[in-house]
Amino acid sequence: MSLHALSTDAPGEVVILSGNEAIARGGLEAGLGYAAAYPGSPSSEVLGSLAPLARDGGFYAEWSTNEKVAIEGAAAASFAGVRAMTVMKADGLNVALDPLTSLAYSGTKGGLVVVVCDDPGAHSSTKEEDTRYLARACHLPLLEPATVEEAKEMTRWAFDLSEAVGLPVFLRSVTRIAHARGSVVLGALRPPPRTARYDLKDRFITLSVFHQVLHQRIAQARARFEQAPFNRCEGPADASRLVIASGPSFTYAREAVRLLGAGDEVRVLKLGTTWPLPEDLLGAQLRGARQVLFLEEIEPFLETEVKSYWAQHAAALGPMTFLGKASGHVAGSGDPGVGELTPEIALRAVGALAGREVALRSEAFARKVEQVKLGELAPRALAFCPGCPHRASFWAIKAALELDGRQGVVLGDIGCYTLGAMQTGYFTLKTVHAMGSGVGLASGFGKLDLLGFTQPVVAVIGDSTFYHAVVPALVNARYNDSPVLVVVLDNATTAMTGHQPHPGTGxxxxxxxxxxxxxxxxARGLGLPTEVQDPLQVDETVESVYRLLRTDGAKLLILRSPCVLLPSVKRLRRAAVDTTRCIGEACGCGRFCNRAFSCPALVWDRALERARVDEVLCSGCGVCIDLCPREAIAFQELA
Amino acid sequence: MGRGPSELQAQVLAADLCTACGACLGHCPYLKTLGERVAFIHPCPRDEGRCFEVCPRASLDPESLDRQVLGAPRRHPVLGGHDGLYFARALDADVRARGQYGGVATALTLFALESGLAGAALVTGGTPTRQPHAVVARDRDAVLAAAGTKYSACPTLEPLAGLLREGGEALAVVGRPCQVAAARKVEAHEKNGRLAALIGIFCFWALAPAFYRFLAGRPDLQRAIKMDLPKDGDMAFVVNGRAASVPLDEIRPLIRAACQTCFDPTAEWADVSVGSTEYDPAWNTLVVRTARGRDLVERAGAAGALEVRPYPPERIPILEEAVQRKKLRVLDALESGRPEAAYLRIPAAQRDAVRAHGRA
Structure with missing residues (x-):
């Protein structure tokens, strides 16, 4: 990414931007005055791109404590007549939903754009959510870009729409927009005016009487969608075969039609305004169609909405066959509404619509791919980075629980440390839900003693998560005297999403x-006994966890060690195996360092039949030095 | 059947039969202890292991231990092999003041170190009201600091494997009967003669760590410097020079489960065993069992560390009866097929002898 490309005021110039940068640029061209976000892949780079430009650009940018606060801050800007944007991943929208549904009732003033990046296929998410359902539930208009270029244009347009209808407007991106790169024609930058002011004649009140007003505003949005530049149709007007596509699926559809040579008989309707549907436009396009195929991610949203429209107008539109997720023609990883829609799936589906077939790849190539996948690539589990303090923390928590012997339950949360549910975290976490849920669950488990529950309960959270959603759950545990141990894996950053700062970082x-x-x-302000411990000191950490498991009431243990990927963490030394002390399999330790503790920097030297430390991967955390039963690993200072 | 970590886990640790002797520790990175509980912190991949072999609760074969230690079948079905039974006490006033009763275990340990018989002694440190810890004592101060009986199951043998691996000095071990049996199982494997003196402590049961939580609720007892369990009496404490007591019925539920099926309250395979006289608190019962034990006691006596007098004959049946009662309870458990006693490999003749003892 080039900040220069993003901030250069050269209308007409073509630059390469990622989708997230394009959205940021769209904001800059729209006169954005306020941007607030909580990081979450694939959305993080929108604010990450805006923040360094904010001071010179005369606008405000913040990493908010959570998405709810982010939307509230952005709403304040809107109420003061300032154009504002808030950015989050799909999961974050759930957090922001309460104020958003209220803002729909109260209305807004300055353009307010809510950018939500969905993650079809859940590449970097625990869930696969489709924001379009929530836009509908909020009664808020939603736009879906199909390309990087369109992401910029749509963002700019969304501000105008928001001000025209007095509502927040959703821009729904997906991973293949957010993290894709494309050429973008720059428009003129528009610095925000310095006229922020709350007009005391304005009132933004959430009250049920405004439900009706909201419906009227949605009708206005629908009317504008009829003319929106983001809906268009390609192919012969009289074709009876119609593809309706939104988002990147549109580009797959267009490609499939071309590969199949079906351009003469298949029409493609690209919808960029997916809720509320532009019904007049839709009705016109459906007329004459006999077979309609839907290509969209993730859920069959358009499919359902269009079918509903057809049912209402069946007499005029006549019989129609619908191909999509419901019919089984379009399926992700097995089931309708699961996984990404790939070009292969689109090709098969359009092929079914056109009654044609074409292989995307030659059979020989496909065979070669399978061969490499199955035979030549070593299967690798998701793992903590070499030297990650989380590995040491989970090792200690697991050891303390085994030594405690009361079948303690460890509840997880959202962050890098979610991997604690997998092998790299020794399968320690038994639950994973939403930000802060681990502590809420722990608080509940802790009160089950009345019902015979005797197991100790540990909630594992991250530092950014602590501020985001844990505090209310901690208050709950403290207030209701639930005997939970909350362990904060404090690595001094919001690591998983790319090292964004948080309220603890200064x-x-x-x-x-x-x-x-x-x-x-x-925590101490809440009256919670609180201790701080370096997780790289394994024995001490085991003892701390063990001891705290056996104390009454709610308490907090901070395991503090910075993420080894932080630029400020300098590698001064590394671990090295003394091959005269390591005796390999003869030790009887069962390759404790690389098999049991299993840091990726600890490898087995097949030639020497000894453990070895990968000198490139080792971060010098030193945990393996303490764990080796033969004291065969030692620090080596780096020059 | 395997003889390794899985079996140790299934038959001993998961079955709550571990006595926390500590002998299985220090061999590997998988077994650890905290709070008098031993556990695998990660699944060990081995089929066989020293952990299982040295565990006195994985299996205990009195006959083979008798052969190993005495070179002969036992001559006493209840007290185990011995060739001397005494009242004894330390002559050093400091030792008597710090040690339990007559301070004999402390005096013998000191003598073993000071005479050069052993370079280090494994003893159990701490005060009676806090969880004790293993101590590798190499001087008088360390031994004196650890003097006095602790009433819970400290894994005192935890450092043993490491000390033996490192080589060098001869070792004395002061331990509970289960720890003495474990040390003999270790000795059977090591065969290097470095276990120079095994001083066993009479133990009819140890308390579970819950005892310390119980004490935490009794601020009046937290500063006790000495504890005792007089025969048929309540648990006695000495706090700031004053006596205090807790009814035995409050203590009994805190007894460690594994101790209920212990067949060896007097450390039958020690070189010498030391206990209460249940009669005269200024003296200890001292059982001399092996030639090595005899030598230790005689040299300590000659050096003026120890004073020994014959065991009052009228007290012997009282001691025997207490031990026999415990053994009979465990035999009943064994013979009624209770799994927690299944570790005992006691031949029929020996069982009969225990039952017949004193009935002639």
Whole structure:
């Protein structure tokens, strides 16, 4: 990414941007004055691109504590007549939903765009959610870009729409837009006016009487969607075979039609305004169609909406066959509404519609791919990075629970440490839900003693998660005297989403210093006994966890060690195996370092039949030095 | 049947039969202990292991231990092999003050170190009201600091494997009967003669760690410097020079489960065993069992560390009866097929002898 490309004021120039940068640029061209986000893949780079430009660009950008606060801050800007944007991943929208549904009733003033990046296939998510359902539930208009270029244009347009109808407007992106790159024709930058002001004649009140007003505003949005530049049709007007596609699926559809040579008989309707549907446009396109195929991600949203429209107008439209997820013609990883829609799936589906077939790849190539996949690539589990302090933390928590012997239950949360549910975290986590849920669950388990529950309960959370959604759950545990142990894996950053700062880091999104809010100060303020321990000191950590498991009431243990990928963490030394002390299989340890602890930097040297430390991967955390039963691993200072 | 970690886990640890002797520890990185509980912190991939072999609860074969230690079948069905039964006490006033009763275990340990018989002694450190810990004592101060009986199951043998692996000095071990049996199983494998003196402590049961939580609720007892369990009496404490007590009925539920099926309250395979006289708190019962034990006691006596007098003949049946009662209870458990006693490999003749003892 080039900040220069993003911030250059050269209308007409063509630059290469990622989808997230294009959305940011769309905001800059729309006069964006306020941007607030909580990081979450694939959305993180929108604010990540805006924040460094904010000071010079005369606008405000922040990493918010959570998505709910982010939308509230953006709404404030909107109420003051400022154009505002908030950015989140699909899961974040759930957090922001309460104020968003209220904002739909109260209405907004300055353009307010809610960018939500869905993650079809859940490449970097725990769930696969389709935001379009929630836009519908909020009664808020939603736009879906099909290309990187369109993501920029649509963002700009969304601000105008928001101001025209007085509602927040959703821009729904997906991973293949957010993280794809494409050429973008730059428009003129528009610095935000310095006229922020709350007009005391304005009232933004959430009240049920505004439900009716909301419906009227949605009708206005629908009317504007009829003329929106993001809906268009390609192919012969009289074709009876119609593809309706949205998002990147549109480009797959177009490609499939071309590969199949079906351009003369298949029409493709690209919808960029997917809720509310532009019904007049849709009705016109459906007329004459006999077979309709839907290509969209993730759920059959358009499919259902269009069928509903058809049912209402069946007499005029006549019989129609629908091909899509319901009919089984379009399926992701097995089931309708699961996984990404790939070009292969689109090709098969359009082939079925056109009654043609074409192989995307030659059979020989497909065979070769399978061969490589099955035979030549070593299967690799998701794993913590070499030297990741989380590995040490889970090792210690697991050991303490085994030593405690009361079948303690460890509840997980959302962050890098979610991997604690997998082999790399020794399958320690038994539950994973939403941000903060681990502590809420722990609080509940802790009160089951009345019902015969005797197991100790540990909630594992991250530092950013602590601020995001844990505090209310902690208050609950403290208030209701639930005997939980909350372990904060504090690596001094929001690591999983790309090292964004958070309230504990002492830095703002715009780079300046911020008052740090130490986790221990907050926890102690709640009256929780709180300890801080370095997880790389394994024995001490085991003892801390063990001891705290056996104390009454709610308490907090901070396992503090910075993420080894932080630029500020310098590698000064590394671990090295003394091959005269390591005796390989003769030790009887069963390759404890690389098999049991299993840091990726600990490898087995087949030639020497000894353990070896990969000198490139080793971060020098030193945990393996403490774990080796023969004291065969030692630090080596790096020059 | 395998003889390794899986069996140790299934038959001993998961079955709550572990006595926390500590002998299985220190061989590998998988077995660890905290709070007098031993556990695998990660599944061990081995089929066989020293952990199982040295565990006194994986299996205990009195006959083979008798052969190993005495070179002969036992001559006493209840007290185990011995060739001397005494009242004894330390002559050093400090030792008597710090040690339990007559301070004999402390005196013998000190003598073993100071005479050069052993370079280090494995003893159990701490105060009676806090969870004790294993101590590798190499001087008088360390031994004195660890003097006095602790009433829970400290894994005192935890450092043993490491000390033996490192080589060098001869070792003395002061331990509960289960620890003495375990040390003999270790000795059978090591065969290097470095276990120079095994000083066994009479133990009719140890308390579970829950005892310390119980004490935490009794601030009046938390600063006790000495504890005792007089015969048929309540648990006695000495706090700031004053006596206090807790009814035995409050203590009994805190007894470690594994101790209910212990067949060896007097450390029958020690070189010498030391216990209460249940009669005169200034003296200890001292059982001399092996030639090595005899030598230790005689040299300590000659050096003026120890004073020994004959066991009052009228007290012998009382001691025997207490031990026999415990053994009979365990035999009943064994013979009624209770799995927690299944570790015992006691031949029929020996069972009969225990039953017949004193009935003539």
């Amino acid at each position: 830095r703002h999104a715009m780079g300046d210093l911020a008052p740090a809010l130490p986790i221990e100060a907050i």
